[in-house]
Amino acid sequence: MSGAVELVTAGILVIGDEILSGRTKDRNIGYIAEYLTGIGIDLREVRVVPDIEDEIVGAVNALRARYTYVFTTGGIGPTHDDITADSIAKAFGVPIHVDPRARAMLLEYIKPEDLNEARLRMARIPAGAELVPNPVSKAPGFWIGNVIVMAGVPTIMQAMLDQVAPKLRTGVQVLSETVRANAREGDIGGPLKLIAEAHPDVTIGSYPFLDEDGRPNSNLVVRSRDPEKLAAAVAAVRAMAAAIPRR
């Protein structure tokens, strides 16, 4: 592999007071991160903001200017604290109304007599957005510009991501190999730094852990889009680790 590789990048925006209060523990960031890595999209940044319009608008506009895609989670339900759709419309400067396509989707799940004002909130979609189908509970997400708006409930978010993924521009997948060093981080930090400097097209991360014998150990994660460069760096890391006395 050689030449310029097109990088496809992403940011995540998690919207919700319940994450910031600690009441709900986020499970979407790690899931989306792993998913994007798997399809060759580089997740570059995550932000978590409260249910406050100005905060959402500011974060969406900052992230969409920087990355190929922005994925948001949360705030698209039927209650007064669900202000994501209106905030996204404001960020893009477009009107927002009940979308007939979204309304029809809701009616697959909700009886016409139950389609009250609160539930119709879930059909409010910024003008110009494409819908993201929700196979779980019908109320759709949407895609406007480079921003993809998804539910906060993990099962629904995951189903929406499956709907969106085939339409995303994807990059060359980052290849990754993990070398178990059988050594303490502090014993390999010096030689590892030299290897990192000699292999500028790979990134090497060092992650300490306690191994099955209760001893401090290190996983060295080598990452690159180029298989040959990856292999060269991995060989250097393996040789280095093998030369460090275990203790």
Add this chain to the structure above:
Amino acid sequence: MSGAVELVTAGILVIGDEILSGRTKDRNIGYIAEYLTGIGIDLREVRVVPDIEDEIVGAVNALRARYTYVFTTGGIGPTHDDITADSIAKAFGVPIHVDPRARAMLLEYIKPEDLNEARLRMARIPAGAELVPNPVSKAPGFWIGNVIVMAGVPTIMQAMLDQVAPKLRTGVQVLSETVRANAREGDIGGPLKLIAEAHPDVTIGSYPFLDEDGRPNSNLVVRSRDPEKLAAAVAAVRAMAAAIPRR
């Protein structure tokens, strides 16, 4: 309670490629969020950035200008990818050297002959910072200006937070009560909005869940620093929920 309440706010900055690649699932955000809520500090924003100096510097400077405190996690180990301390020094425009106090702490855990250049990296502390002791593995965190720099390993981060907490300015704790609505979100969205509008000094969040009978249900979380206003809003929410037919 009446009059102005001093608000103490915070941001979290998670530093690490491994979180953005999905290889490591963050467990610190939720822990810190709950901890801060418990001592009356409002967590307002979280960001996750990669191990890139410019990204760390930019995020630290954005967050420290906005909030009373900024808590960072990750990037203070002995390897080349641990660049948090240097990035924080750059953000504050101060020099960074091996700190004799931090070196002494390391020597409580590490034999003098093992204190190589890599391990001494963990004693590099920006000028003017106070140290945050690390009861687990000695290598300290630090506190400079309003920024508190902690380890990424959850057990160590948690021990550092316990060291720091008694020195933090804390606010009046937010009181919270959860009302189980025994109703679908879409059935309560309308009346709940009216209650939220009538009680501007409380925030009301609605969180759907599937209950033990497999039926869609909703938890309504009412939050306020004022116990009387909280009680009034909770009473209104309970009365509303009781009036919605269960189905």
